[in-house]
Amino acid sequence: MALSFRTDRDAHCLTVTALGIVTLDDFTDYVMQRVIVDVLAFDQVFDLGKSELRLSRPELLRWLTDETTMLRGQAPGRIAFVVAEGTSYAMAHLMQSIAEIAGRESEVFRDMESAAQWLRLRRAIGSSPDAAGGAA
Numbered sequence: 001m002a003l004s005f006r007t008d009r010d011a012h013c014l015t016v017t018a019l020g021i022v023t024l025d026d027f028t029d030y031v032m033q034r035v036i037v038d039v040l041a042f043d044q045v046f047d048l049g050k051s052e053l054r055l056s057r058p059e060l061l062r063w064l065t066d067e068t069t070m071l072r073g074q075a076p077g078r079i080a081f082v083v084a085e086g087t088s089y090a091m092a093h094l095m096q097s098i099a100e101i102a103g104r105e106s107e108v109f110r111d112m113e114s115a116a117q118w119l120r121l122r123r124a125i126g127s128s129p130d131a132a133g134g135a136a
Contacts (some may be wrong), residue, residue, distance in 0.1 A: 018051035043077040064102035079106040080115035
């Protein structure tokens with residue numbers, strides 16, 4: 001599978017590893033796996049460093065829209081995209097902009113520790129970007 005995840009139920013967070021070529025079908029399967037184990041509303045940290053994302057803008061929006069619909073009124077988790085460099089970094093920024101269009105709080109990072117720190121901070125101040133005087 002192109003997307004695999006580890007669950008930290010105490011932190012209400014998933015660490016997602018993307019390997020190889022990742023398509024919309026992989027994201028659809030990933031969402032269904034999260035529904036099965038009841039972690040759909042958890043925060044997510046995507047490690048995109050060893051992947052090639054083959055998704056169009058409409059496909060990215062479809063993934064996030066379908067996921068939001070499946071939440072059935074639950075507050076969606078935040079999304080951190082982690083990638084060190086290269087074309088995946090540009091794709092991560094595209095994913096972030098699409099996530100924000102879909103109403104999801106998200107950010108792009110160069111390392112996992114920065115992403116984890118951002119999620120801890122966002123959880124500490126609540127879900128509102130205005131709670132800390134602006135977005136992170």
